[in-house]
Amino acid sequence: MDLAYSKEDEAFRKTVRTWLKTNVPKKDKTLSDLPPNDPQRIQRAKDWQRRLYEAGYVALGWPKAYGGQGDTDIMRQTIVNEELVLARAPGLIGASGLTMLGPTLLQVGSEEQKRRYLPKVLTAEEIWCQGYSEPGSGSDLASLRTKAELVGDEFIVNGQKVWTSGAQFSDWMFCLVRTDPDAPKHRGISYILIDMKTPGITVRPLVQMTGDAGFNEVFFEDVRVPRENLVGELNQGWLVANATLFHERNMLGSTTRTQLMLQNLIRLARSHSRYGQPAAEDPTIRQQLADLTTRVEAMKYHSFRQLTDATKGRKPGIGAMVNKLVGTELNHDICALALEIMNSYAPLNRRASHVIDNGIWPYEFMFTLGLIIGGGTSQIQKNIISERGLGMPKSR
Ligand SMILES: Cc1cc2nc3c(=O)[nH]c(=O)nc-3n(C[C@H](O)[C@H](O)[C@H](O)COP(=O)(O)OP(=O)(O)OC[C@H]3O[C@@H](n4cnc5c(N)ncnc54)[C@H](O)[C@@H]3O)c2cc1C
Known part of the structure; x- marks a missing residue:
């Protein structure tokens, strides 16, 4: 274990700290009195992620071809994460896309999927939510029942997700669905990308004991999802979801x-x-x-x-x-x-x-x-x- 930072690391830290000093959004009392899901607060959070991205401080390690910095130096990524906390900067609204969907697509997504989705994850133009848990399927996630039937070039999705953080303001959901009800439970699941504006989706916010509605119930009734939105192989969604399970998180x-x-x-x-x-x-x-x-x-x-x-x-x-x-x-x-x-x-x-x-x-x-x-x-x-x-x- 080496506990010292190099001279270059220290210089980089100074640059990041100076930038944050002038750019971290000031606390706005009028805005912080609004509910966390108020459109003005959401827009402000998106603007912050975009500014941070434009300064080159979001997901440094992602390849340049998909909008990243192509900077694989882990020390620099770590320094940015640390300095964001020390500057008391707001969290990133696109965190699910940045920490879960992004690394998954980089590992197992098709070239088209990487080019289509990753740049907008970085800039917060598209916000993602995670559709895994269901009533009765949390810890035992592989028992999930939301069904996706492949009919021609489309999946028809029916079922319900729950505890979906941020679904009420998300543009997309990365979702685990059952595509083969007869296969052993870990083998009949697929990982698909669902546009939250598709007809047949109902989102109902759930209020937590903090008083905020941080997560939601999401219902699917005959929701049509193009086959090209499948990530990885059909019925291999469990492997896709686990590909990034051990991903280093900040x-x-x-x-x-x-x-x-x-x-x-x-x-x-x-x-x-x-x-x-x-x-x-x-x-x-x-x-x-x-x-x-x-x-x-x-x-x-x-x-x-x-x-x-x-x-x-x-x-x-x-x-x-x-x-x-x-x-x-x-x-x-x-x-x-x-x-x-x-x-x-x-x-x-x-x-x-x-x-x-x-x-x-x-x-x-x-x-x-x-x-x-x-x-x-x-x-x-x-x-x-x-x-x-x-x-x-x-x-x-
Ligand atoms: C703040 C928050 C945000 C969330 N955001 C999302 C999200 O965005 N998307 C999403 O899909 N899900 C989300 N979840 C859901 C979360 O993943 C589940 O709540 C979690 O996996 C537990 O599942 P469960 O609630 O069904 O509890 P259960 O699985 O029913 O567990 C109930 C209790 O039994 C215990 N238990 C269960 N199985 C075992 C076992 N084998 N051995 C020992 N103890 C066991 C559990 O530890 C727990 O104490 C969120 C949850 C919270 C609290």
Whole structure:
């Protein structure tokens, strides 16, 4: 493991930091009072991704032929991810396209598909959502039932997806459908691309406990999808979806975010009083802070190890699962301690007069719980780590 950045890396970091200083959108109170799915907020988020892309800081590693920078230097990609977090830049609205669809098409898409879809993923001209989960098919995804019948040159899709993040403002969905109901469950699935404007699609937003409608139910009634929208081979969708399962996801960026959360927690513990003294002086709080600090440090070194593997061309493998498991649980535990410190102030929402830190802690506490579940629950990550990483027997 090499923990030092080269002179070139440091110079690049300075350039990125300077650019972000003048270009990260300022907080707009009028906009942040609107619901997250308001068209004005969506447009602002698209404009931000486009500006970042034009500066050359989105998906650096994608080939130039598809609109990317063709810059395969992993250190530079990592530095951009880290600096975005440190600059408190907004997340990218096109994240599903950038982190899931894009790498999948690069690996298994046809030349036409890469040329047609990838450039618009980069510029946020087309936003993608992930149509995998269904009522009754989450952890056991291979049991999915949304049916796509091949009739002539078209698939006719019928069924329902659920928990589809961002479907209400997405232009396209990458979707797993059952194309052979008689085959063993992993072998009768295909991966298709669905235009969300196609007749027969109904999107119903679902409101979460945060109060935001982050995800949706999506219904398909005789939805016609051209055969050319199939990615990979017919009935091989399980392999297509798994091709990028272990894809490295913004490793140091997510560690930096957790480090920032911990710093904010320590600041809160020092400034908020508990039993007549700063919470940070309370032995039970100090013990918990020490525990969280140790876990954040361990996560940081785990991320350095993964980065070293990536720079040496080694696949991330089971390390990415460990990252997901540890990172999401750690973020949630940091928020839980913040609520304990805030005590009776914890439930106040951001409009209340005595609210602390603009109400971000209770919001993040609820939001980070969702991240422990989304993209594979902690229990499922543990199963995979123990079976594929540690060689333990399969769970029943
Ligand atoms: C914030 C958020 C965003 C999401 N976004 C999307 C999206 O954009 N697109 C999409 O397709 N899906 C999305 N999902 C859905 C997500 O992938 C599923 O919720 C997740 O896979 C779990 O499936 P489930 O909800 O059906 O729970 P279930 O699979 O029914 O699990 C219920 C409980 O049983 C446990 N469990 C199940 N099987 C096992 C086992 N074998 N061993 C041990 N424990 C087990 C689980 O860990 C869980 O605690 C999102 C979810 C969340 C929370």
